[in-house]
Amino acid sequence: MQHAKITRTQHPVGHGGFHSGLISTVEGSPDGVRSANERPVTSFSYVYDCGSERSDAFNSEMSLYPAACDGKTDVLFVSHLHADHINGIDRLQAMEPAKTVIVPYLDAVERCFSCFPILSAVRYPVVARLL
Numbered sequence: 001m002q003h004a005k006i007t008r009t010q011h012p013v014g015h016g017g018f019h020s021g022l023i024s025t026v027e028g029s030p031d032g033v034r035s036a037n038e039r040p041v042t043s044f045s046y047v048y049d050c051g052s053e054r055s056d057a058f059n060s061e062m063s064l065y066p067a068a069c070d071g072k073t074d075v076l077f078v079s080h081l082h083a084d085h086i087n088g089i090d091r092l093q094a095m096e097p098a099k100t101v102i103v104p105y106l107d108a109v110e111r112c113f114s115c116f117p118i119l120s121a122v123r124y125p126v127v128a129r130l131l
Contacts, residue, residue: 001028002041009068011061016052016084018061021045022070045069047098048077051087058088066096073098080104081114 005026011018024043047069052058076098079085092098106114 002026003028007068011065013052013058013061014054016054016058016087017049017079018052018058018088019048020065020069021048022068024070043070043072044074045072046075046077047073047092049079049085050076050089050092051083051085053084062088062091062095065092069096072096074100076101078103 002025005024006021007024008021009019011020022043022045025041027041073092073096076089076092078089078101081104
């Protein structure tokens with residue numbers, strides 16, 4: 001008999017955000033009694049935001065993530081582009097790369113402003129020092 005198992009974790013990373021979840025379909029015993037011997041049939045893992053201002057707390061939680069996510073990240077949701085919610089994405093992608101990344105909608109002006117620090121550092125280093 002199959003049933004769903006849902007695990008959601010609010011990782012204690014201090015100021016920032018790092019939430020993960022795993023939704024599994026598991027095969028139980030034919031009589032419907034749940035036991036420790038249940039085996040996963042399928043799973044879907046996700047991360048909602050991935051960052052923190054406290055690197056020590058974030059690093060500790062990130063080291064535990066691969067075991068909790070069934071060895072994969074299906075979807076990464078990014079709520080907004082503040083550093084304390086995104087500064088761990090590069091590490092997540094290096095460990096368990098997300099197959100799909102969903103980011104907030106940015107209009108043309110917001111896209112220009114979000115790219116400005118990168119462009120100014122590459123093409124206009126004097127401006128980058130002023131930021």
